[in-house]
Amino acid sequence: MSHNLLGTARCIFQRDLLLAWRKPADVATPLAFFVIVTSLFPLGVGPEPQVLSRLAPGVLWVAALLASMLSLGRLFAADHADGTLEQLALSPHPLTPLILVKVAAHWVTSGLLLVVLSPLLAMQLNLSGHAMVTLAITLLLGTPVLSLLGSVGAALTLGVRGGGVLLSLLVLPLYTPILIFGAGAVTASASGLDTQAYFSLLGAFLLLALGFTPWATAAALRISLD
């Protein structure tokens, strides 16, 4: 085990990816949820292509939001159960950057896969090619923010009874700005409008979340580990 911060960070990153690789079912479940939820909508609102392409941005973004939230459960739970989190908190390195690395690894195995999967579902909902690209870009900018904000909720509900439902209550209201601008960009792109402003705002949210949430998550984890 290396002793400098970068080495430790890389070690944690590789470990988390390896753990996800060894348990593919855990990674696949939120993705399956994403696919199923979006596939349910045509059954509910009817198969007319115009209706579907009108609803597609909102449906895809809400489904991605929920899928990302569902994957938060495994962010800290296993490490909390086997004592890894306590070791991290006790390590000589500050907890905040280590948390950032854990969230990054989690995003690679959840949010990034949603981005990769999104064009397929966009096709299903009759979204135009240009809007499909916009959807992928907004998800690429937005899902890290979801993971970062979600990590605060995941840390706060660690080991709390009814944690899963509670987590949704804590995290979903915080997600609204991302949903508004993410789905807004896809809608604008589908009607041929410029999406530059949306990308800038989502980028700004990402920077804000990168700067602030790891501290909040680290503080929440220390409270949960008390």
Added chain:
Amino acid sequence: MYKYASPKNFYALAGRLVPWLGTITLLLFVFGLYLGLYVAPPDYQQGDSYRIMFIHVPAAWMSMFVYVLMAGAGLVGLVWNIKLADMLATASAPIGASLTLMALVTGSLWGKPTWGTYWVWDARLTSELFLFFLYLGFIALQAAIDDPRRSARAGAVLALVGVVDIPIIHFSVIWWNTLHQPASIGSLGKIIAPTIYPTMLHPLLIMSLAFFLFFFTVVLIRMRGEILARERHTGWVMQIVRSDANAPEARP
């Protein structure tokens, strides 16, 4: 001043303050409602329906104030480890949530005669709705954690994240609203702010003060309850409970 930071002294101080605050609140409510419902003239556009403003606007103002107060108290509790600040945050949350709900309900009742429908996705109503969800999250999180110390600290972190996010939610919703809806509906602010007559402004200010004092009255009562519950193993609380049990009027 410092001696009131101890729960025991604060309990006694709050007990002395509550009757006074309660009486002033009641008088202000009566006076404000009298001015608002009888003295103020009907609005030239909205008739008498605008009078719900005297409840709606103070409730909406207070709902935001209470959240900020809650986050501030949470921060104080988190940083300086002051039990009373923790209790203030915990005691404020249900009152803040009720005020938010009141603002939502009165807003939707006001919407029926002015907009013709009970609910529009108006930017202010929408962000008030999400404020309500944030309150619910805070209350649910604190209720789910049994250890009072951990519960208070977890709530504080959540309230602080929420207080940073609330302005972002608010401005996002305004942006979203202007994108989705044509400006056929004037915002409430335009009706109230620039062209308000003193006869309408005075009851509004008095009602705001009444709501403010109402909040402090109720929060002190709730904090007294919190103090008794958390300090129930200490001698002075046992003494209070015992003397209450022995007092003749306490017996049914």
